[in-house]
Amino acid sequence: MSDIVLKTENLTKRYGGVHALEGANFELRKGEHVAIMGDNGAGKSTFVRQITGVEQRTDGKVWFDGKEANFAGPIEAREAGIETVFQNLALADDLDVPSNLFLGREKVLFNLGPFSILDRKYMRKATEAALVRTAVKIPNLSSTIRHMSGGQRQCVAIARTATFASKLIIMDEPTAALGVQETAQVENIIRTLKANGEPLILISHNMRQVFDLVDRIVVFRRGKIVANLRKQDTDGNDIVAYITGSKTGEAELAAA
Amino acid sequence: MNAADGGKDVAQTSHGIGGLTYDAKKRAWPAEFNVFLALVILVGAFELIGRVFLGDSFLFNTRDNVDAIFNEQRLQIIILQVSIVGIIAIGVTQVIICGGIDLSSGSVVGATAMIAMSFAQVATVNGNPNPKAMFIDYGLTDLPVIVPLLVAIGCGLIAGLVNGALIAYTRIPPFIATLGMMVTARGIAKWWSKGQPISFPTESFAGIGKGLMPVIIFISLAILFQLILSYTKYGKHCYAIGSNEDAARMSGIKIANHKVLVYVIASILASLAAVVLCSKNLTAQAGMGVMYELDAIAMAVIGGVSLSGGRGSIVGTVIGSLIFGVIISGFTFLRLDAYYQEMVKGVIIVGAVVLDQWRQRRRAIGA
Numbered sequence: 001m002s003d004i005v006l007k008t009e010n011l012t013k014r015y016g017g018v019h020a021l022e023g024a025n026f027e028l029r030k031g032e033h034v035a036i037m038g039d040n041g042a043g044k045s046t047f048v049r050q051i052t053g054v055e056q057r058t059d060g061k062v063w064f065d066g067k068e069a070n071f072a073g074p075i076e077a078r079e080a081g082i083e084t085v086f087q088n089l090a091l092a093d094d095l096d097v098p099s100n101l102f103l104g105r106e107k108v109l110f111n112l113g114p115f116s117i118l119d120r121k122y123m124r125k126a127t128e129a130a131l132v133r134t135a136v137k138i139p140n141l142s143s144t145i146r147h148m149s150g151g152q153r154q155c156v157a158i159a160r161t162a163t164f165a166s167k168l169i170i171m172d173e174p175t176a177a178l179g180v181q182e183t184a185q186v187e188n189i190i191r192t193l194k195a196n197g198e199p200l201i202l203i204s205h206n207m208r209q210v211f212d213l214v215d216r217i218v219v220f221r222r223g224k225i226v227a228n229l230r231k232q233d234t235d236g237n238d239i240v241a242y243i244t245g246s247k248t249g250e251a252e253l254a255a256a
Numbered sequence: 257m258n259a260a261d262g263g264k265d266v267a268q269t270s271h272g273i274g275g276l277t278y279d280a281k282k283r284a285w286p287a288e289f290n291v292f293l294a295l296v297i298l299v300g301a302f303e304l305i306g307r308v309f310l311g312d313s314f315l316f317n318t319r320d321n322v323d324a325i326f327n328e329q330r331l332q333i334i335i336l337q338v339s340i341v342g343i344i345a346i347g348v349t350q351v352i353i354c355g356g357i358d359l360s361s362g363s364v365v366g367a368t369a370m371i372a373m374s375f376a377q378v379a380t381v382n383g384n385p386n387p388k389a390m391f392i393d394y395g396l397t398d399l400p401v402i403v404p405l406l407v408a409i410g411c412g413l414i415a416g417l418v419n420g421a422l423i424a425y426t427r428i429p430p431f432i433a434t435l436g437m438m439v440t441a442r443g444i445a446k447w448w449s450k451g452q453p454i455s456f457p458t459e460s461f462a463g464i465g466k467g468l469m470p471v472i473i474f475i476s477l478a479i480l481f482q483l484i485l486s487y488t489k490y491g492k493h494c495y496a497i498g499s500n501e502d503a504a505r506m507s508g509i510k511i512a513n514h515k516v517l518v519y520v521i522a523s524i525l526a527s528l529a530a531v532v533l534c535s536k537n538l539t540a541q542a543g544m545g546v547m548y549e550l551d552a553i554a555m556a557v558i559g560g561v562s563l564s565g566g567r568g569s570i571v572g573t574v575i576g577s578l579i580f581g582v583i584i585s586g587f588t589f590l591r592l593d594a595y596y597q598e599m600v601k602g603v604i605i606v607g608a609v610v611l612d613q614w615r616q617r618r619r620a621i622g623a
Contacts, residue, residue: 075508090506094499094566095492103496104507106489114490114517 003030004063005168005199006051011060013046020046022223024060028168031197033190035210038220039243044203047220048170052084053077065167081167085157085174093146097138098127100145101160130163133196134189151182158189162198169193170201175209187213207236221245287560288572294558295579302586314589330589332468334581338555339474340536342577343529345552345559346474346481347522349573352556353485354518355498355565356430360419360437361526361552365545366445368411368530373454373540376404376461388455401460405531412527413520415441420516438549446542455539465536473532475574477525482570494518498565554605555580562612579604 006028013021021043028034036044049055051062053071062069064080071077074084091100102123108116127141136155138148145153154174161169171190175183190213193200204210210217211231219227219242227234227242241247302314315331317324344361351358374390379397381387389397415437422433448454463469485491493514496504505511529548534540559576561568583604587597 074506078508086506090500090503092496092499092503092566094495099492099496103492103504104509106492108489112488114488114493114514115484116489117487118489118492120487 004028005030005065007063008051009061011047011050011062012058013050013055014058019223021050024225026218026225028199028201031199032216033194033200033202033214034216034218035214036201036203036218036220037205037210037239037243042220043223044220045172048084048172048201048203052082052170082170083161083164083168084170084172085161086172091145091153091157094144096144097141097156098123100156101127101130101163105164130159133192134159134162135192136189149182151178151185154178154182154186155189158186162189162193168199168201172203173205175206207239211236219243287567288569288575291558291560291572291575291579295575295582298579298582302582302589306589310590314586330585334578334585335471336468337584338577338581339470340529340533341548341551342474342555342574343477343532344526344548345555345573345577346477346570347525348552349556349561349568349570350481350485350494350518351522352553352561352563353498353565353568354494354515355501356423356515356518357434357553358419358519358522359431359434359549360415360441361522362545362548363438363441363445364412364415364523364526365530365533365548366542367441367448368408368527369534369540369544370445370448370454370542371411372404372408372531373457373534374448375399375407376401376457377454378456378458381456386456388453390449390454398458401458401464404461408527408531409524412524416520416523417516419523420519423519424512424515451542453539453541457535457538462535462538465532470532470536473528478570478574485570490517495566551580554601557605557612558608562616563609564616
């Protein structure tokens, strides 16, 4: 039990009569990378929103880091150690890279309330270290985010996540809007995270990416988890069958 | 389908993602540099027109009885006449960077001037009781200068708290909240003495706005707030909120508190401008500061502060205020009617916003 980072039991979310998520039982172990797959509207993002406190669940329980978790909002979840890279990047366009990395948790030289003097040298150094650790290459740290490509922005967002999350990182389609080489860069960051032993939940539609990167694949269909398979026990066709519903996972799940 | 290997190659290049090189030439100049260039061109234009048509110099000393290189008198007037509105513009700059707008500063100047001045009056004028003294019956005359100063700061604090709380907690647009304050504060200014001017301040109060004191106060405050914007958490959060409020909220910044603070600072700066103004004029009138809010916004916008938030600096606003001063002074120098000044001012304000929009669009299409 001690090496389980995240566990959900019977996690359920209903919007009025719509059952967006039903009875999801999910586990994530230390250092494990898990992909969540499924069609649009299958409940992937709903599942993440319940964990990160963006929405409040209808029913069920969540344990995070050994304790039962009831996050009132995303900031609480973040403080507990869950970092999320959202589809719409939460970056401030007019700030440079270190300012974005440390946004809302600036390191200060001395505390004068809101007028605390920033420790810019430290934040710059820490940013450089974080970019090295995640293998993100940004040509000029002082450049504002506005002047960067989509891939660079995504990398900054991920580097920020990886810098502060000690316990769990969630990425919601991090490469959806990126080109081939930018995608490769983001995937490299994810590999680096894996090597560092940081647990990750990756939501993705990209079969190749998922098989390249993760240890385990969880498939959602119509708000339910229909498959929970280790990568070596399955293949692309199998996953597609679960996603489209031509194969149902009741038997396997019962066995597991 | 071997993007994974390709990815490793990418990671080994030294120029960022996908082999994208960083083009140092494309790096935008600081916006302040462009504004400064505009100031230089403007001064040059006045100098040229002066030399050609008037046979006089705008910038340099042409009088034989004065030993100086520059026309120091004119330079002093240029900065002196913008320094009071400039103090307001320092606050307005922070509000605009934070994604808001403050239309109330001119009226806050009026109300604060009236209220503060009534605590700065002398008891006797030329041996007779001060005919304008409001609180002479209560013995509130000849008070130390700190009293009217604190009263002024108090006025600014209240106006700012109301503005900030309305914007942060009722979520009405800053335009409407501060418009309400603009009308209300002007009403207070008129009601305070039933429209009568308030005059005869103490000598120490009159000292605040004497001579070049407004310039010194303006420049000191500008330096102070430029440092605050560049080096403190407050400054960083101003830019963050103006640039992407949702991102700032997701990052755990307390948006509401920050906004209240920004509007409080802006209103207190307007109050300080009021103290300097009525001290300089030795009187306070209910009509003081009319249109100052728009002049202050114009100075900021000319100085490169983006009305959509997130970009700009106090340095830019100071240069913007100098452009303002040069235009007014230049028109006087060319002996043109004051009416033209207003017209040209209007054109320049709109021109600066058009320029800002154009710059943003160009940036958006990646040019």
